[in-house]
Amino acid sequence: MATATEADVRENCAALRARMAARKLTRLYDKALRPVGLKITQFTLLIAVEEGRATSLSALADMLALERSSLVRNVKLLEEAGLIDAAPTGEGRSLGLKLTKAGRRKLTDALPLWKEAQDAVERDLGPAWPGVKRSLHQLIARI
């Protein structure tokens, strides 16, 4: 259990590596989605809202491994863009977040573009993709 060295950080730091991977992937998907004017963060948030499984902003934040306060800002942008409707429509415990017609249309337009980026990633990784996918799931589940 010797002291950690700078070389240890460079070689092993999980946060550094995950952030580097996230930056590269974000740029790639953002570029692919550009024709519809969405960023990958916004696209995946629309997808999560569409699913409609979360019963509160806090629950949705947990599902996305996001701070609730961050989610609030991200949701607000999509509301202002007219893609999400945040009507507190009662119905007991439901979150009240849902896609507008424009939001659903945007999602439909974006899906093929997302698919292109995703296919490119899976192609670039080749046979390594299943292992990478499993690793990302493990990271999210266990950290």
Place this chain on the structure above:
Amino acid sequence: MATATEADVRENCAALRARMAARKLTRLYDKALRPVGLKITQFTLLIAVEEGRATSLSALADMLALERSSLVRNVKLLEEAGLIDAAPTGEGRSLGLKLTKAGRRKLTDALPLWKEAQDAVERDLGPAWPGVKRSLHQLIARI
């Protein structure tokens, strides 16, 4: 080659998964480094500067999978904090970025805290860690 569905995104999107993992890891490492007043981004940037292998900001940005413009802002903060010295000291091709005494001391103080976070991650992942590490390297190398 059917059309992608929302469920495909939820299950497979590499960008979403990588961002979720990065968010969780960032929070964990940031919390660990808090006693020395560094964030994991700043800590790893100090480590990269200390290495001294990059010959330009652009080269350093590439090494970190960062946009040059993003790196400029990150460097500026560390300069203002007195941890990095950006003297363009000539010497031909060198970048001119180097740690100040305070920067080196900060790094020394931070290393054991980083180690705690890193150990926690490796412990939580258990035997999955080597595969996860390999996957992150593959993502960075191939995307």
Place this chain on the structure above:
DNA sequence: TGGAATAATGTGTATCTACATAAATCTTGG
């Protein structure tokens, strides 16, 4: 019922990131 305890949400502030564009610097052919 009236609050106290709890949960849910929003704001202030700061950092991280990136694209587009501008400015400065370096390199080379004439």
Place this chain on the structure above:
DNA sequence: CCAAGATTTATGTAGATACACATTATTCCA
């Protein structure tokens, strides 16, 4: 030596993220 072209660095603007703190809504029991 100088101007055209290329490389490098900085700025404007905008979105993503998080912590601390403030606010609002809900629940539940004495």
